[in-house]
Amino acid sequence: MFIMITILSNCFFMTMSDPPSWSKTVEYVFTGIYTFEASCKVLSRGFVVGPFTFLRDPWNWLDFMVISMAYVTEFVDLGNVSALRTFRVLRALKTITVIPGLKTIVGALVQSVKKMVDVMILTVFALAVFALIGLQLFMGNLRNKCVRWPILNSTVFDDYNSTSSLDGTVGFGDMSNSTIPFDFKEYISNIENHYYLEGSLDALLCGNSSDAGKCPEGFTCIKAGRNPNYGYTSYDSFGWAFLSL
Incomplete structure (x- = not known):
């Protein structure tokens, strides 16, 4: 519940068009909380070696990327990092890892997409044929x-x-x-x-x-x-x- 409130609060601050001057400090607090959460998972499960370690769970890849990009954009001088800062919006997706019901729904959607690969290929092929017809008939x-x-x-x-x-x-x-x-x-x-x-x-x-x-x-x-x-x-x-x- 604490992590869920933290994520929602973080999303609230990201929606502010004119954030207050102290919002930068709050951003560091959010990053620290996410880091502490990930550190607890790594200490209890291990990082990558072993079948049940932190990075062996695909849902933790999102957490690792969000935390890594937070430190890169804040402490590494890369010039114009506005594009990298857009990765902060991925923090909203952390709610999927917190709520078990959302993980089930998203997992079902991913499995559905895998089953629809053949249909998607057929659709792209049909659109390509009509695109070629339009190209020949309406070019210019x-x-x-x-x-x-x-x-x-x-x-x-x-x-x-x-x-x-x-x-x-x-x-x-x-x-x-x-x-x-x-x-x-x-x-x-x-x-x-x-x-x-x-x-x-x-x-x-x-x-x-x-x-x-x-x-x-x-x-x-x-x-x-x-x-x-x-x-x-x-x-x-x-x-x-x-x-x-």
Whole structure:
């Protein structure tokens, strides 16, 4: 019961966004209590040599790691140890080792996962197949956007002829006598030239096939810019296609 109260108190202090100045001292007290508990187990059962020693019990691995990381983060100068300090949240899992009922439930869950390995492999295989299908069908399609067209201030097209090029930064008019530089890629990538539905964070998706979404008047469908959801939703690679499923 004492260890349980200690763990809950420790968790309470970890949830505080603005802990008091004396919380550091309390942290040392918690670490000392955990160390004393582990030391009693080691003295009574031994450390690692023998069938019933401290580290032969997988539940004690968590205690050993929590205590070790506590001393490492407090007394060893490793520069920026903020990532190591995140291991302190594992102290909440010590409640599993204290309450026998929780150990039984967690043990049953672990055994269930072992029995479901074949099902999980089949699920991953099925998702991989559909990810490959999506990769072949939709690669790059989510980058299609409605871009304002014709370009505003269309006087830049007055001298444009078929010998000009829109590849990169070009000038309209005859290539040998270009006076108006125009960056086509920059224009179509500028979000101010994209069409957005009201309340939407991403530009309106479209397509150039007969059954695809159409752009409103004054816009045309061009592949430009990033994918939706800040670029995280796409079928441009197998990994992203798998995650999109």
